[in-house]
Amino acid sequence: MHLSSSALVALAAAGVLAAGVLMGGCSSTSALALKEGDCFLYPDEGDTEISDVTTKACTEEHDAEIIGVTTVDGDEMPQSDALDAQAQDDCLAAFQDYVGTAYEDSTLGLTWLVPTQDSWDKADDREIVCVALTSDGSSLTSSVKDSRL
Numbered sequence: 001m002h003l004s005s006s007a008l009v010a011l012a013a014a015g016v017l018a019a020g021v022l023m024g025g026c027s028s029t030s031a032l033a034l035k036e037g038d039c040f041l042y043p044d045e046g047d048t049e050i051s052d053v054t055t056k057a058c059t060e061e062h063d064a065e066i067i068g069v070t071t072v073d074g075d076e077m078p079q080s081d082a083l084d085a086q087a088q089d090d091c092l093a094a095f096q097d098y099v100g101t102a103y104e105d106s107t108l109g110l111t112w113l114v115p116t117q118d119s120w121d122k123a124d125d126r127e128i129v130c131v132a133l134t135s136d137g138s139s140l141t142s143s144v145k146d147s148r149l
Contacts, residue, residue: 029055031113034129036098037145038066042133049116058143064111065144068094068130077120083128087112091130099132100148108149109135 029038031050040053042063056062070090072078078086091112095103103110111131119125132144 027055028052031129032119032123032125032127034066034069034113036066036068037143039140039143040064040066050113059141061139061141063139064131064133065140066129067091067098067132067144070094070128070130072115072126072128077115077117083114087114087128087130090128094130095132098146099144100146106149107135108132108144 029040030052034040034053037058038055039058039060039062040055043050043053058065068091070086072083072086077083091110092103095106095108095110099106099108109132111133113127113129113131115125115127134140
């Protein structure tokens with residue numbers, strides 16, 4: 001999956017992966033298997049395509065949380081501008097539903113994962129994965145669901 005570079009939060013500060021990520025409560029999860037409510041460690045700064053992430057319990061220190069998953073319709077992958085426009089619309093709506101406040105009124109950041117041409121073709125990937133994270137790159141220690149942050 002492709003991590004959007006045009007997401008609504010500056011991601012440079014979010015590349016805060018710890019060196020020892022194989023601690024208790026962690027597991028490697030395919031980006032294609034992520035679901036709403038999953039908490040995870042954010043990929044290394046500069047990674048724009050990811051295949052796996054390290055998931056964690058939302059009560060443990062983590063960088064991001066899946067707040068929604070939507071589907072792209074059609075047989076042909078949309079152009080990147082159209083895909084990002086759909087992701088922005090879908091993820092803004094998912095943000096309000098999941099967090100309990102509008103993105104514009106929140107202290108959290110928002111980004112999304114979208115299919116790559118390769119994942120679209122080979123894995124039938126049609127999902128937009130909406131991700132909430134802190135806007136300053138700090139860690140979370142609880143779920144953002146209904147947090148109104």
